[in-house]
Structures are given as C-alpha cells and as structure tokens.
Amino acid sequence: MSGSAPSVIPVGAAYDVVVGHGVSDRVTDLLAPPVRQVLVVRPDALVGLAAPVVSRLRAAGLTVHEASVPDTEGAKTAEVAAGLWATLGRQAFTRSDAVVAVGGGTVTDLAGFVAATWLRGVSVVHVPTTLLAMVDAAVGGKTGINTAEGKNLVGSFHEPAGVLCDLDVLATLPHTDLVAGLAEVVKAGFIADPRILELVEADPSGAARWDGPPVRELVERAIRVKAEVVAQDLTESWLREVLNYGHTFGHAVEQVEGYRRRHGEAVAIGMTYAAELGLRSGRLAQDVVDRHRSVLGSLGLPTTYPGGRFDELLTAMRRDKKSRGTLLRFVVLEDVGRPVRLEGPDDAWLRGAYEAIAERP
Structure with a gap:
C-alpha cells in the first residue's frame, strides 16, 4: 500500500492537494526560498506526527518554531490566535516566511487564519491528520475562529501553498x-x-476502516468535488x-x-x-x-x-x-x-x- 504512487489533485491553478502514503515528507517542496522561518502549529497530542515534518524542515536549513494549541474547537479563539501572532512577532516573521499546520480541522482553520492575517498574508501549508480535515477543512482556503455567538463567524479566505494528505496517519485516528x-x-x-x-x-x-478497500478512492473523490467547486468560487x-x-x-x-x-x-x-x-x-x-x-x-x-x-x-x-x-x-x-x-x-x-x-x- 505504501508503495502506491501519490495522486495530485489541482485546485484550479492555485495549488495542489497531494494524496497518498508518506506524502508529508514533501513539505519542503512547497516552501521554496526565500522562506527562512516556519511556525509549525500542532496540538501537544500530535508531537509524534509532527516530528517528521519538523525534522524535514530543519534538514532543509529552515529555522523551525513549534506552537502547541488545543486539539479541539477550543483552539479556534481570538486568545489562541493572538498567542500565535505574538510568537510570529517575537521571531520577526516576514512576508517571505510561512506557517505549517499539522492537525485536524480546528488546527488548519486556526493556522490558516493566523497566516492570512499576519502581515496581511503569509504562506501556509496544511498537513491534515484527520479524515475530516483532509476532505474538508484543509482544502479550499477557508480560515476562521469561533466566537461566543457562533462558529466560524470571524475569518477570511486564504489559499494554502499546498495540502499534503498522508493516508498513513488515518491509522492513528480513533x-x-x-x-x-x-x-x-x-x-x-x-x-x-x-x-x-x-x-x-x-x-x-x-x-469505515482506515485501510478499507474503498477509502483512498472515497478520499480522492471527496477532495475532487471540493477542489472543483472552490476553484470556481473561492x-x-x-x-x-x-x-x-x-x-x-x-x-x-x-x-x-x-x-x-x-x-x-x-x-x-x-x-x-x-x-x-x-x-x-x-x-x-x-x-x-x-x-x-x-x-x-x-x-x-x-x-x-x-x-x-x-x-x-x-x-x-x-x-x-x-x-x-x-x-x-x-x-x-x-x-x-x-x-x-x-x-x-x-x-x-x-x-x-x-x-x-x-x-x-
């Protein structure tokens, strides 16, 4: 299974979604110079899943900062976003630097929003770690946080530089x-x-099994549906x-x-x-x-x-x-x-x- 070739699904001419096994290794392909610093946003519970991404970025000579956020809707608050902005400010992130989100839909929503609003927009790469994030939150450029009045009421449209859907991580999901x-x-x-x-x-x-026979086709078909829609109407x-x-x-x-x-x-x-x-x-x-x-x-x-x-x-x-x-x-x-x-x-x-x-x- 791990030897099968990845699929590349274009979202118009804006970026690609790569689907396959072990594709999170491709993160450096999406962060070309002059990127010099990267903020990796991930929950504490996903330190292990984020580690190969962090290692690959550092091996490419990039300075990597890690930020831990909640792995729930509790991540999508103004307070958490402000904490990430503060980190970007302390580390003097410029418009040529980038954010990488490793996590589920709440993390990609949050990290995308922070990337969209820092200096009015820096690059973001999504490495979704849940099925939900792969087929929905990580694709399409929607970013946002919640307020007491409702879900995703504050946000912006900010397309990622790319999305890496590594099917191997589905084995870790409950x-x-x-x-x-x-x-x-x-x-x-x-x-x-x-x-x-x-x-x-x-x-x-x-x-309903991560390694079930139809799962890869289901994931790819769902992503293609979303990619075709958002390419026409961002x-x-x-x-x-x-x-x-x-x-x-x-x-x-x-x-x-x-x-x-x-x-x-x-x-x-x-x-x-x-x-x-x-x-x-x-x-x-x-x-x-x-x-x-x-x-x-x-x-x-x-x-x-x-x-x-x-x-x-x-x-x-x-x-x-x-x-x-x-x-x-x-x-x-x-x-x-x-x-x-x-x-x-x-x-x-x-x-x-x-x-x-x-x-x-």
Whole structure:
C-alpha cells in the first residue's frame, strides 16, 4: 500500500492537494526560498506526527518554531490566535516566511487564519491528520475562529501553498473520529458525486476502516468535488455554498451543545434535516430522503436528534453565515447531485423537518 504512487489533485491553478502514503515528507517542496522561518502549529497530542515534518524542515536549513494549541474547537479563539501572532512577532516573521499546520480541522482553520492575517498574508501549508480535515477543512482556503455567538463567524479566505494528505496517519485516528469524517465524504456524494454513495453502499464496513478497500478512492473523490467547486468560487458567492449542505442545522447543533459533539456527527444530522426540509418544500423525493438515513446509518453516523430543542436551534441557525438579514437560507437537494438554494422556508417546513428527525421518548 505504501508503495502506491501519490495522486495530485489541482485546485484550479492555485495549488495542489497531494494524496497518498508518506506524502508529508514533501513539505519542503512547497516552501521554496526565500522562506527562512516556519511556525509549525500542532496540538501537544500530535508531537509524534509532527516530528517528521519538523525534522524535514530543519534538514532543509529552515529555522523551525513549534506552537502547541488545543486539539479541539477550543483552539479556534481570538486568545489562541493572538498567542500565535505574538510568537510570529517575537521571531520577526516576514512576508517571505510561512506557517505549517499539522492537525485536524480546528488546527488548519486556526493556522490558516493566523497566516492570512499576519502581515496581511503569509504562506501556509496544511498537513491534515484527520479524515475530516483532509476532505474538508484543509482544502479550499477557508480560515476562521469561533466566537461566543457562533462558529466560524470571524475569518477570511486564504489559499494554502499546498495540502499534503498522508493516508498513513488515518491509522492513528480513533474509529469514532474516522467515521465522523466520513460525513463530509458522504456529503460530497449527495451534492455532486453519486459514485461515492455507491462505494459506501457496496462496502460500508470497508469504508469505515482506515485501510478499507474503498477509502483512498472515497478520499480522492471527496477532495475532487471540493477542489472543483472552490476553484470556481473561492469566496462563496453562490456555488461554494453547496459545500455547506447539512451545515446550517449541523452548526446549530454544535453551538447549542457547546461544541462537544463531533463536527461530522452534527453534519450527518444536518444532512438528514436538510433532506427532510427538501421533501417538505416539494423539491426532494422520499426515496432520496430514505437514502440519507440508509447511507449515513450504515456507517454508524447519527440521523436523529433529541426533541424539544427546536427554538434553540432556530436561534442558532439565524446566525448562520448564509443568512441575509432575517432571511434563512439553506442548501437542499432536488435529487442526488442537484443542490439548490432554499430561501426563507416556511416555518411549518422548518419545524416539520425537525419533528421528522426528533428522537421519540
């Protein structure tokens, strides 16, 4: 497996995503002179995974500084970002220097935001260490931090110099984290690539193992979906919004639960909600709604949510980035591979979709 050639997936003409085994060794290929200093941002728990990256950078003659951040949504705060800015300032980082993120989606979001805002933009390379980060957070140039009012409300678009998706690191993931990451893979299937759904349906147990037969193809297909979208619409004028399928409700779930639930689990619930909303708006057929539950459930992802919390969730959804004034906007499907925008849905549809996924006592 380790001898198979890496795949290179271009994101337009801006940068490449390299997918394969052992590809984190390529980090120096993405940091050409005049880079002289690099800040490696990683959680304490990933010192071991970051060590080969740090060694490779130092062997190339670069001065490397390491910064430890939380391995949770707690990393994405103004306080943590300010600490990293202070490090960059103390070490006199210039515009020709760079940041390297080694970690999951919270780390790539944070490090990308710090790189985007330091001197109005320095280079950043992402070495994602979770499935979720590989197929979603590390690709596309979205960066951000959270506030008490919501997730990712402060951020910017800042494309990386490159992304290195080393499939070997998936072996280090807890099974629950691997499965949670598959939610974003399934999302790519529903919005653009039905072959993803077919691969999961044919071998759900293999899809849920880091070394399962379909995993590499699933990862590459999901990345290609995102790469094609963001290459056409970096700043989310409309097309890129399709990547938020399931996220309006999913982000609300995360917020009302204090970010204690895994992002992928929340997105799985959010996609089921969006499917029910699509059904109620007359856009989506029942069989596709049922397919959501079948595909997600076969992987062990949740498709229901506790009842009695609709008002809290609605308040959180009104703060979603896609909202315009008091107008709620969702991405729903007309069919597999046919996402559309739903603006100002009827309150009865919103509540009915929630009732359809609510757990019964």
